[in-house]
Amino acid sequence: MKISKTTERWSPLIVLAGILLLWQAFVSALAIPDYIFPGPWQIAGEFMEFKGPLLEAAWKTFWVTLLGFGLSIVVGVLLGFLIGSSRLAYTALYPLMVAFNAVPKAAIVPILVVWFGIGLGPGILTAFLISFFPITVNIATGLATLEPELEDVLRVLGARRWDVLVKVGLPRSMPYFYGSLKVAITLAFVGTVLAEMTAGDSGIGYLMQTAGSQQRLPLAFAGLVVIGAMAMAMYELFSWIEMRTTGWAHRGSQAA
Amino acid sequence: MSTTAAQPFVDFQNVWLAYNDELLAKHQFAVEDISLQVMPGEFIAIVGPSGCGKSTFMKLTTGLKMPSRGSIRIAGQPVTGPLKISGMAFQAPSLLPWRTTLDNVLLPLEIVEPYRSQFKARRKEFEEKARGLLKSVGLGGYEDKFPWQLSGGMQQRASICRALVHEPQMLLLDEPFGALDAFTREELWCALRDLHAAQKFNVILVTHDLRESVFLADTVYVMSRSPGRFVVRKDIDLPRPRDLEVTYTPGFTDIVHELRGHIGAIRQPVGHGGGLPQ
Numbered sequence: 001m002k003i004s005k006t007t008e009r010w011s012p013l014i015v016l017a018g019i020l021l022l023w024q025a026f027v028s029a030l031a032i033p034d035y036i037f038p039g040p041w042q043i044a045g046e047f048m049e050f051k052g053p054l055l056e057a058a059w060k061t062f063w064v065t066l067l068g069f070g071l072s073i074v075v076g077v078l079l080g081f082l083i084g085s086s087r088l089a090y091t092a093l094y095p096l097m098v099a100f101n102a103v104p105k106a107a108i109v110p111i112l113v114v115w116f117g118i119g120l121g122p123g124i125l126t127a128f129l130i131s132f133f134p135i136t137v138n139i140a141t142g143l144a145t146l147e148p149e150l151e152d153v154l155r156v157l158g159a160r161r162w163d164v165l166v167k168v169g170l171p172r173s174m175p176y177f178y179g180s181l182k183v184a185i186t187l188a189f190v191g192t193v194l195a196e197m198t199a200g201d202s203g204i205g206y207l208m209q210t211a212g213s214q215q216r217l218p219l220a221f222a223g224l225v226v227i228g229a230m231a232m233a234m235y236e237l238f239s240w241i242e243m244r245t246t247g248w249a250h251r252g253s254q255a256a
Numbered sequence: 257m258s259t260t261a262a263q264p265f266v267d268f269q270n271v272w273l274a275y276n277d278e279l280l281a282k283h284q285f286a287v288e289d290i291s292l293q294v295m296p297g298e299f300i301a302i303v304g305p306s307g308c309g310k311s312t313f314m315k316l317t318t319g320l321k322m323p324s325r326g327s328i329r330i331a332g333q334p335v336t337g338p339l340k341i342s343g344m345a346f347q348a349p350s351l352l353p354w355r356t357t358l359d360n361v362l363l364p365l366e367i368v369e370p371y372r373s374q375f376k377a378r379r380k381e382f383e384e385k386a387r388g389l390l391k392s393v394g395l396g397g398y399e400d401k402f403p404w405q406l407s408g409g410m411q412q413r414a415s416i417c418r419a420l421v422h423e424p425q426m427l428l429l430d431e432p433f434g435a436l437d438a439f440t441r442e443e444l445w446c447a448l449r450d451l452h453a454a455q456k457f458n459v460i461l462v463t464h465d466l467r468e469s470v471f472l473a474d475t476v477y478v479m480s481r482s483p484g485r486f487v488v489r490k491d492i493d494l495p496r497p498r499d500l501e502v503t504y505t506p507g508f509t510d511i512v513h514e515l516r517g518h519i520g521a522i523r524q525p526v527g528h529g530g531g532l533p534q
Contacts, residue, residue, distance in 0.1 A: 147348070147350055149346045149348055149350050150350045150352075152315075152318075152320060152344060152346075153344050153345075153346070153350065153418075153419075154363075154367060155320060155338050156318045156319075156320065156338050156339070156340075156342055156343070156344050156428075157338075157340055157343075157364050157367045157368040157422070158338055158340045158367065158368055158369070159367045163367055167363065167366065167367070168352065171352070171354050172352075172354075174354075246354070248353045248354045248402060248404070249353070249354075
């Protein structure tokens with residue numbers, strides 16, 4: 001079966017529209033009250049009504065997430081570099097990091113609040129803590145899976161470890177890096193919203209928490225939609241950068 | 257330079273190698289008692305069954321491994337570390353997929369001195385040289401393609417160009433044509449023969465293809481299975497330049513047959529043991 005390029009491009013929107021229609025039909029047909037489960041139409045209405053506060057909260061959540069995410073790129077890449085290029089560091093640090101990553105971040109937020117108070121600190125740090133691990137693991141994997149022949153070819157020329165890392169290791173781990181960014185950015189949003197819900201005084205998470213406690217579910221849902229849209233936009237941005245810079249690693253899917 | 261015609265370029269004196277101290281204590285050597293002398297410009301081939309220490313020999317020659325016993329001198333100097341006068345190519349072309357063919361070939365010049373420090377200033381000149389080299393192996397017009405856009409044989413040609421671009425005195429090839437089909441392999445034999453004839457570098461070719469070794473080399477060494485030892489040294493007196501046609505002459509076949517006999521003779525004792533390792 002042959003699917004045209006246009007259909008493929010629009011398929012996500014078609015699926016989305018289909019789901020929204022079904023959702024609305026389900027809610028309308030069973031006459032479910034909006035404080036139990038609002039339909040898309042009510043959510044859209046609520047969004048229009050509270051556009052100002054929603055966008056303000058979204059903006060706040062967005063840049064707190066980006067700060068945490070930026071921090072996790074810096075730390076994640078450096079740690080990945082260390083772990084991927086030194087066997088000792090790998091052996092020493094990897095189990096600890098796995099243990100740390102398994103700790104539920106929701107349990108850490110109260111501790112962060114004790115340390116940094118209510119406000120930006122916990123949000124940024126939760127976003128960071130929840131999202132650096134995939135970046136580290138992917139950079140480390142990219143560096144550690146270097147073909148030995150290639151290393152020999154360079155070492156015979158008198159290449160130093162640094163040369164091998166810069167000329168081969170880093171470019172080689174770039175596709176892994178971008179892959180991890182796409183995972184990490186969505187996690188970072190989760191982290192920020194989590195912190196805002198538990199211990200925030202602003203942002204989408206706080207707004208949803210407040211709306212929920214007042215049984216204003218359409219508004220809470222509108223918050224969810226905003227978060228989803230922001231994460232998706234960032235994901236698409238990284239996909240776009242990925243295709244522009246590491247197209248060589250995705251040649252199979254380009255199928256010119 | 258101390259490489260006069262009388263003095264060997266590569267000189268192995270009773271070289272033994274165990275991969276680590278533990279194996280050394282148990283007297284388990286990867287290669288044993290290797291002695292050979294390679295004259296400047298000589299093309300030698302090392303043949304033997306797989307797992308016989310051919311690749312170990314390569315590591316010794318490039319200085320990536322130090323011998324446990326014995327001495328290795330190259331160009332009159334004792335080997336103490338990786339030698340920058342050699343280039344290597346393997347069975348896998350291992351080109352970098354994010355670099356064009358041309359940039360792949362230029363890679364050694366970004367690393368090895370004196371080219372390294374001049375790379376920015378003389379880039380144009382180096383590019384011309386790399387293009388010339390690629391053209392000489394039939395890759396003219398493919399310089400700006402990415403490796404994954406080339407066929408396996410073309411990638412291997414580019415890989416050999418990468419090994420030669422810094423004008424090494426010694427080219428080390430570890431089963432470079434092993435993964436290619438028979439026709440492409442013969443084409444590349446000729447490409448290598450012509451490069452060697454034109455540039456007069458030393459070649460050490462590790463292979464398990466007897467026809468390949470006899471067609472290309474001046475001297476063929478047969479290696480026994482682990483522990484690796486040289487069991488036969490055979491001078492190939494076929495006149496140069498050799499044409500592919502020579503591989504169908506009785507003289508050529510006789511040499512191949514004779515070498516095959518030696519390999520068969522090595523293998524037999526293994527068969528007596530009953531429990532074969534493979």
